[in-house]
Amino acid sequence: MKYNFKFHNLLGTVYRRGDILFTNDGNSVISPVGNKLTVYNLKQNKSNTLPIESHFNYTAIDVSPNGSVLLAVNEEGEAQMISLLTCSVIHRYKFKQQVNAVRFSPDGKHFAACCDSTVFVMTAPSVFTGEFRSFVLKRVFKKAHDEVTCLDWSSCGKLLAVGSKDTTTKIYTIEYLDNVNMFSMSGHTDKIVGVFFEKNSLDIITVSRNGQVCLWEASLDPDDLVVSKVQISHQKRRKKQKEELEEDDINKRDDIEKDKEYESDKDEEMETVTDKVKDENKMLHYSKLGRHYIGDAIRQASYKVKLSAASYHRPSKLLVTGFTNGVFFLHEMPDVNLIHTLNISEHRISSVAISNQGDWIAFGCPNIGQLLVWEWQSEQYVMKQQGHSLDMTCLAYSPDGLYIVTGGYDGKIKVWNTMSGFCVVTFSEHKSTITSVVFSANKKFFVSSSLDGTVRCYDLTRYRNFKTLTSPSLVQFSCVAVDASSELCAAGGHDVFEIFLWY
Structure with a gap:
């Protein structure tokens, strides 16, 4: 008998909190599931959980431009650099405080991390930089007056835009440039949720929590940036x-x-x-082209609704914004034309990601553990998965090992496919906590018991509740069992200490 068990997959939840993102090929979505990371392959309809874990839940993740390295940071600021080729941790680093966002530069030579009011820029170990040490610090920026919330790199990789809770967006330079100084842009009345550079341009789009979108035009092009000769002369001097x-x-x-x-x-x-x-005599500065209020329309229903997530696709100029009531908007920039709007749930959207091709949009709702992938052109769901919103209480394996049935405190029963890792169907007929689930011997149905006083039988062929069993008096059931012939069903009471039998 073999006892060398090996981790295979993680079922029961699909998203907890933190950033979600697409892989570079656009076929998979990486989702933080507590202290683990799950990769959902949308083409093959399979999920795979990386054999890597952290002591705390992951909150900020990003993939390198070549798609071989994944940078993941947990809620305590412990960072892990993970190789997606070998699925192993190659470097570790501790920021000693919570990291709100991490981003790789377009050339993959650097990455930036936001910690409180500080931005750290580090050299990424790779063959492009010739640096193989872990987390080599290059620059530190401490100009923000409040917590930093988001950041973005320019296409050339020379500028870094950082948004914070002080309602300002600041522009930093990674290398010393003759015609660029630190530039601060103000004009919002709430904290910055997203800041985005345009493709092959230094123009910027900023989005705040109250639904304001500001368009900023740069006075220079990326080709106009001049690297400081003083820095080059110092490098020559040190080399000499x-x-x-x-x-x-x-x-x-x-x-x-x-x-x-x-x-x-x-x-x-x-x-x-x-x-x-x-x-x-020409320095980089920004001028505001316009301000748009995309949150006014949705706030007419409820003034408490806030913009909670934003993402931008540079090639197609698509801006996606998610709100706290589960509604998302899709706008075409820079004219801010509304293309599509949809209410995917009644809970807050905390993370939004767009595939590199611009056809798929992923949404994460942490309150109910929901992960959605929407194809906006055909207006169809590519993937719609939701785990248990509360803790699980019981589970059962099917006799053939193909399905796993789970029940939770949320009163829902979910059927999971062990081969793909996806939830096949969700039953919500129970009104209280699920206490036990059991499969029949013929593999055609399973039975569940609940504290709502019912025992229900579910058909795995038609996915329906075909029979509901109750007792003469209202009793909360704590367990259930089915005999080998699948003709008798017994359930135990929670408080009355009685066993009820049905046939």
Whole structure:
């Protein structure tokens, strides 16, 4: 007999909290499920939970541009760099505080993390950077007056836009640029939920919690950004000093001449940079093109509704916004034309993601553990999964091992396919906690008991409740059993200590 059990999959819940995102091919969705990560393959209709876990629940995740590395951070600020090729943790780091968002740069050389009012920019280990150390700190920005909520990289990877609760959006430079300083944009009256760069442009779209959308136009193009020659000269100087230290000090006169030549080269470079900046005299600044109030229409029904999530697809210029009442809007930018709106639930949408192709949109609702993938062009669900909103109380394996039936405190019964990992059907006929479920020997139906005083039989062929059993007096049932012939059913009372038999 073998006892070397191996983790296979995670069933019972599909989404808890945190970011959801599509893989680079657009065929799969990565969802944080507590302290684990589940990958839902939408093409093959299967789910796979990575054999990796954390001590706390994951909240912020992002995938590198080449799709080989996944960066996941839990609610305590513990970060894990995961290889999606080997499904193993290759690096660990602790930020010592909660991380609100993480994003890889478009070239995959850096990634940024938002911690409280601070933004950390680190070098990502890869063959592109030649850096294989874990989490090498490159820049730190502490200009925000309140907690940082979101960030986005420009297409060129030289600028970083950061939104915070102080209603401002700030622009930072990763490398030192001659014509760019830290720029702050204000104009919102609530905290920033999303900030997005346009494709191959420095124009920015900002979205706040009260439903305001602001369009910002940049005075420069990505090709107009000038890398500081002072930084380049310092790098040359350090490199030259290193080479001189490695060489033997044979001729001091030659060293002095080299220093003089280097100083003259440095002066020439500084003069060239100064003349160029004076001639151009053009720094990066932003001007507001317009402000739109997309939340006013939905707030007419309830003034308490807030914008809770936003995502932007650069190639197709599609802006998706989710609200606390379960409604989402799809707008076409920059004219802010409403394309589609839908109410997917009555609970808050905490995370929104768009596939790279721009045809699928994923939504996460943490209050009910719901994960949806919507194809907006055909207006159809690609995937609609929902776990138990409360804890599970019981489960049963089918005799052939193909299905698992679970019951929970929410009064719902769910049937899970063990091969695909998806929920096949949900039964909500019970009005109280499910206490027990059991399969029949012929594998055609299963029986459940509940504290609502009923025992129900469900058909696995037609997916319906074909029989409901009750006692002469109202009794809360705590357990249920079916005989080998599947003709007799017995249930035990919770308080009366009696057994009831039906045939």
